[in-house]
Amino acid sequence: MRSLTEHRDTILASIPQLAPADVPLADCLGLITTQDVRARVQLPGFDNSAMDGYAVRAEDVAGASAATPVVLTVVGEVAAGADASSLWVHRGEAARIMTGAMIPIGCDAVVMVERTDGGLDRVSVFEPVAAGRSIRPAGEDVEYDAVVIPAGSRVNARTLALAASTGHGSLRVRPRVAVAVVSTGDELVPPGEALRLGQIHESNSVMLAAAIETLGGTVIASVSAGDDPQAFVELLTGLAGECDAIVTSGGVSMGAYDVVKAALRDHGVEFVQVAMQPGKPQGFGVFGAQRVPVFALPGNPVSAFVSFEVFVAPALEAMMGGTHERRVVTGVMGHELFSPAGRTQIARAVTTRSGESWLVDPVVGQGSHFIADLVRANSLVIVPADVSHLEAGAQVEVWLLNEPGMQW
Numbered sequence: 336m337r338s339l340t341e342h343r344d345t346i347l348a349s350i351p352q353l354a355p356a357d358v359p360l361a362d363c364l365g366l367i368t369t370q371d372v373r374a375r376v377q378l379p380g381f382d383n384s385a386m387d388g389y390a391v392r393a394e395d396v397a398g399a400s401a402a403t404p405v406v407l408t409v410v411g412e413v414a415a416g417a418d419a420s421s422l423w424v425h426r427g428e429a430a431r432i433m434t435g436a437m438i439p440i441g442c443d444a445v446v447m448v449e450r451t452d453g454g455l456d457r458v459s460v461f462e463p464v465a466a467g468r469s470i471r472p473a474g475e476d477v478e479y480d481a482v483v484i485p486a487g488s489r490v491n492a493r494t495l496a497l498a499a500s501t502g503h504g505s506l507r508v509r510p511r512v513a514v515a516v517v518s519t520g521d522e523l524v525p526p527g528e529a530l531r532l533g534q535i536h537e538s539n540s541v542m543l544a545a546a547i548e549t550l551g552g553t554v555i556a557s558v559s560a561g562d563d564p565q566a567f568v569e570l571l572t573g574l575a576g577e578c579d580a581i582v583t584s585g586g587v588s589m590g591a592y593d594v595v596k597a598a599l600r601d602h603g604v605e606f607v608q609v610a611m612q613p614g615k616p617q618g619f620g621v622f623g624a625q626r627v628p629v630f631a632l633p634g635n636p637v638s639a640f641v642s643f644e645v646f647v648a649p650a651l652e653a654m655m656g657g658t659h660e661r662r663v664v665t666g667v668m669g670h671e672l673f674s675p676a677g678r679t680q681i682a683r684a685v686t687t688r689s690g691e692s693w694l695v696d697p698v699v700g701q702g703s704h705f706i707a708d709l710v711r712a713n714s715l716v717i718v719p720a721d722v723s724h725l726e727a728g729a730q731v732e733v734w735l736l737n738e739p740g741m742q743w
Contacts, residue, residue, distance in 0.1 A: 338720070339611045339679045343646055346619050350628060350650045353512060353579060357505045360498060363490045365551040366508040367656035372484035375502030378477035382438040384413075385469040389429040389451060389458055390442035393466040404452075404459040413437060429458055438470055445469035477501060489657060509656035514547050515556040515574040516540045519567070519585040519594050520634065523559050538706070539584040539639050543632075546643050547582070550659075552651055562586075564598035571599075575623040579654060582647060585634030587616045595631050604629050610720055611679045613638040617646065628654075636706050641681050644715065644734070666695035666716070666733040672725045674718040683712035686733055695733055712736070 337345075355369040384390065391407065399405040407429040413419045415435040422439040424430050429446075430439045438445075444464040452459040477483060483497050484490075490498075490506065498506060523537035524530055537559050544554040555578050560567050574581055586595035587606060595618065596606050604620030618631025628650070632642040649659040666686055674680040684697045695716055698708040717732040718725060725731060 336608045336610045339609055339645065342607065342609045342617060342619070343649065346628075346630075346646055346650050347653055349619075349621065350653050352656055353509045353654050355507050356510045358508050358510060359505050360495055360503065362511075363495065363498075363506050363508055364492070366490050366506075366511065368484055368486055368488045368490065368506055368508055369656065370486050370507045371482045372498055372501075372503060372506060374477045374479055374481050374483050377474040377479045378500055379471050379473055379475060381473050383471050384432045384434055384436050384438060384445045385471050386445060386447050387433050388431075388445045388447040388449075388469065389460070390424060390432045390439050390445050391429045391460070391464070392424065392426060392442060393444040393464055393468070395426060395429075396444075396446065396460045397463050399460045399463050401461045404461050406457055406459050409454065409456055409458055411439065413439060429460075431455075431458075443467065443470070487656075509654075512547075512552045512580060512651050512654045513555045513578045514552050514651070515558075515578045515581045516543045516547070516554060517556075517558055517560055517570065517574070517581065517583045518634075519560045519562070519583060521562045525559070538636055539634065542636065542640060543582055543584065543643060546640075546648070547651065550648055550651055551655065560594070562594045564594055567594050567598040568602065571629070572623055575625045575627040578627065580651065581622065581627055581629045582632065582643070583618075583629065584632045584639045587618050587631045587633055599629065599631065604631060606631065610677060611641075611645070611681060612675055613681070614642040614645070615678075617642065619646070637683070637709050640709060641715070645681065660737075662735040662737055664693045664733050664735060666693040666714075666731050668725050668727050668729045668731055669694050669696040670727045672697050672716070672718065674723050674725070676723045677720055679720045680716075680718040682716040682718060683709055684714050684716045684733070685712060686714040686735065693733060695731060 396405045410428045411422050412431040413436040414433050419437040419439045424439045424441040443466045446460050446464050450462050483501050484494050518537050518540045522534050524534045526536050540557045544557045547554050556574055560570055583595050586593040603622055604618050606618040608615055609617050614633055616633050620629055622629045630647045632639045652659045682697050684695050686693050686695050698712050713736050715734040
């Protein structure tokens with residue numbers, strides 16, 4: 336029997352990274368840059384005003400006060416986006432200016448409009464300003480050709496703003512992994528349709544597709560397959576030409592109708608027993624001429640979810656050039672938990688912050704078919720293979736499930 340770590344490392348050693356591509360900024364969120372991003376323009380691109388007011392020569396208003404205002408002639412107005420490179424402001428003059436607008440030639444300060452009478456032809460200034468006041472110098476934030484986003488960075492909303500501001504419409508990144516999801520079993524019926532005796536609603540593909548998209552991947556197909564091995568191979572052959580990876584669920588155990596195992600064991604997929612609970616039966620390999628990675632997961636929903644978290648999520652992240660960013664904490668058991676000897680148990684739990692500690696309360700239903708208890712859980716408790724009993728108060732490794740809307 337293979338250990339959890341051995342199986343995960345075997346998968347990661349076989350995973351190819353996706354080739355870099357130039358991707359439009361709008362599609363880069365969450366992706367990893369593969370080269371340094373350099374500023375194509377300086378920021379700010381020109382000296383500009385930090386506020387609405389009047390661009391002036393500081394020496395002209397040095398003696399201004401409320402009692403003895405300095406009166407200047409207004410020789411122009413500069414709005415944000417206007418070219419003021421030919422507007423001269425001489426001694427005794429000023430120009431109305433808006434926030435972000437270019438500083439006219441000859442000016443070295445901006446008086447905020449609240450410190451004036453707001454005049455249009457002539458303006459009274461009621462206080463002095465130092466040279467440089469309320470002016471944003473060119474290049475103050477970013478110099479031309481500076482590295483603004485290093486290679487290997489995960490793109491977020493802030494880096495997108497920086498890339499756009501420095502002249503980039505696209506970034507060189509590893510693209511989103513395109514994944515096909517296949518659920519197996521003649522007993523499966525699409526969600527919402529009526530069931531006959533012996534049938535169940537197909538739920539794994541919905542769950543796995545959502546998990547893939549949460550990681551930043553793209554689901555290019557989500558289909559169900561019956562128990563015919565030849566038809567299953569033909570289905571995967573067609574999908575392999577359209578995707579970067581395939582995730583299947585069901586059909587990997589020892590049963591007579593385990594179609595995935597029967598169909599793929601002669602097509603490059605290795606099926607093993609992993610010393611873990613849930614998720615003992617696992618399959619992984621590369622399929623077809625395209626050598627597309629195939630993750631063959633168990634069919635019970637909890638087993639499929641846990642297997643995805645442990646094996647598939649890190650692999651898909653690696654294909655996109657990143658690492659799976661789990662939030663791992665040390666928790667304190669709220670009550671005892673028994674675990675099968677010789678297997679790593681991945682128990683579902685409700686974990687809450689209690690002062691400086693994390694209190695772990697395993698859910699009641701730890702069976703691999705308890706979907707409702709899986710939903711109640713917000714974390715996974717990792718019980719090592721050499722531990723069969725955790726007492727209340729024992730410390731344990733906890734993976735907090737970082738999903739949209741979860742609060743910690």
